[in-house]
Amino acid sequence: MANGGPVEHGYPHLETVRAAITALYRRLSYDSVRAYAVSVAPADVAFCDIDDLHLGTQRIAHELVRHFRLPDARVIVSFREMTHAANVELTAGPEYFVELNDRFRTHRRDIGAALAHEIMHVCLHRLGLSFPGTRDNEILTDTATTYLGAGWLLLDAYREDGASSQKLGYLTPEEFGYVLAKRSLVFGEDPSVWFTSAQAYTAYGKGMAMARRDERQPPLTAAGRAGRLRYARDRRRARQHAPVAAAPDTPYAFTPQDPGALGVSFPCPTCRQRIRVPVRGRVRARCGLCRTVLECDT
Secondary structure (H helix, E strand, O other): OEEOOOOOOOOOOHHHHHHHHHHHHHHHOHHHHHOOOOOOOHHHHOOOOOOOHHHHHHHHHHHHHHHOOOOOOEEEEEEEOOOOOEEEEOOOOOEEEEEEEHHHHOOHHHHHHHHHHHHHHHHHHHHOOOOOOHHHHHHHHHHHHHHOOOOHHHHHOOEEOOOOEEEOOOOOHHHHHHHHHHHHHHHOOOHHHHOOOHHHHHHHHHHHHHHHHHOOOOOEOOOOHHHHHHHHHHHHHHHHOOOOOOOOOOOOEEEEOOOOOEEEEEEOOOOOOEEEEEOOOEEEEEOOOOOOEEEEEO
8 A cells, every 4th residue: 555655656566557457368268257247336335434444344345245246254443553554364264354544544435446356365265266476466466456347446546736645546547547447348347437637537538548459469450550651560570480579569470380381379359368370361260268359460
């Protein structure tokens, strides 16, 4: 939790975020991901002025448990002084104990954001889905929280001005915006209408630009002229010589297939799983993981 200190910006965790989206689709399946097409509603996680601290917190925790489809999980929430925003005790269940930082006693509008992250820990624990290392596992948790419909709360908790700053979660604001944008492009949902933080709008806009860029990479037909020219140059070289590893910033890679034939692999712009198609001009491909139909010019 950044509280008054510097907030990291940009996309330093982008590859891990993309791997997390792929892992979600692989573990949950297409149909299960589609079950989260509707985000948690602002009214369901709002803290009213007349709410009792503990009763209001338990109500919000119950709503998030329901949203993440954990019907037999009971979350018990308490408050204490700590460095981090929150902590959850992962056990076999059915009861899980979540501790929130004491600052949320007075910053109640962000309780939903903190609980969303911790309850997603419970969800991933039950699914048996994790990444090695604390850092990558926390990025997975932020990404899953966001992609499955509650991460707009985490981005909305980001506020920064000349005198103070606050950010929850491990992703940067722009990375939260990127995952929200990826979700929006799949489900047709605009989370920006729920933002109360002016900075959240900016971060979401930048994230959307990055997400749109994923959809305009060759060999997709939506690729821009510069990308198409680079792709044609690389394809010509691959045909003239044995295919070599592409540059680090190149999303596609050419591979030999049958004698005299060439194939190309590239990441699906939706779930980031790599797709392999033959190099033979216009091709329509369907991602086997997220079922996205892609128009390609190979």
